[in-house]
Amino acid sequence: MWVDLQVRQAMERGDFDDLPGQGKPIEDLGVEHDPDWWVKKLVERENIALLPPALGLRKEDAELEARLDAITVEREVRRELEDFNRRVVETRRQLQGGPPVVTAVRDVDAEVAAWTQRRTARIEAQRASRAAAAEASPRELTWWRRRRTRRDRS
Numbered sequence: 001m002w003v004d005l006q007v008r009q010a011m012e013r014g015d016f017d018d019l020p021g022q023g024k025p026i027e028d029l030g031v032e033h034d035p036d037w038w039v040k041k042l043v044e045r046e047n048i049a050l051l052p053p054a055l056g057l058r059k060e061d062a063e064l065e066a067r068l069d070a071i072t073v074e075r076e077v078r079r080e081l082e083d084f085n086r087r088v089v090e091t092r093r094q095l096q097g098g099p100p101v102v103t104a105v106r107d108v109d110a111e112v113a114a115w116t117q118r119r120t121a122r123i124e125a126q127r128a129s130r131a132a133a134a135e136a137s138p139r140e141l142t143w144w145r146r147r148r149t150r151r152d153r154s
Helices: 002-013 037-046 053-062 064-069 074-093 108-136 143-153
Strands: none
Touching: 053 064, 053 074, 064 074, 064 108, 074 108
16 A cells, blocks of 8 residues: 555656656567576667677678778787688688688788778878868967967067
């Protein structure tokens, strides 16, 4: 009775108005109980991909250039490529079932050269866009620059 009173008062105050999942149906557990329900919910909620190693490497190979472009130091790019190549070789050596490993190892020096070209082009494009933005709208002088320009005029 006391609990019902507390819930009723909380409802009147509006404590339950903006809860997540409001108005959505409660998912039932189904006919049989699944002991791994929490793992499945975690995978669904966190978008975790559970792929065989060969498919995981294919996916990683497709996204490797974007990951390398986020790195700013050549030493780190080399380390990332060497780690990728090591995992490809290790996966080829394992005799587990699943699809075959068709992902090729990357030539580290060629990939670093391509990364350097992409990075240089990206930096030049950023400089050009900054220069165009600076020409389009002149910067307002800060108080320090205003003071220096007044003093230089005198």
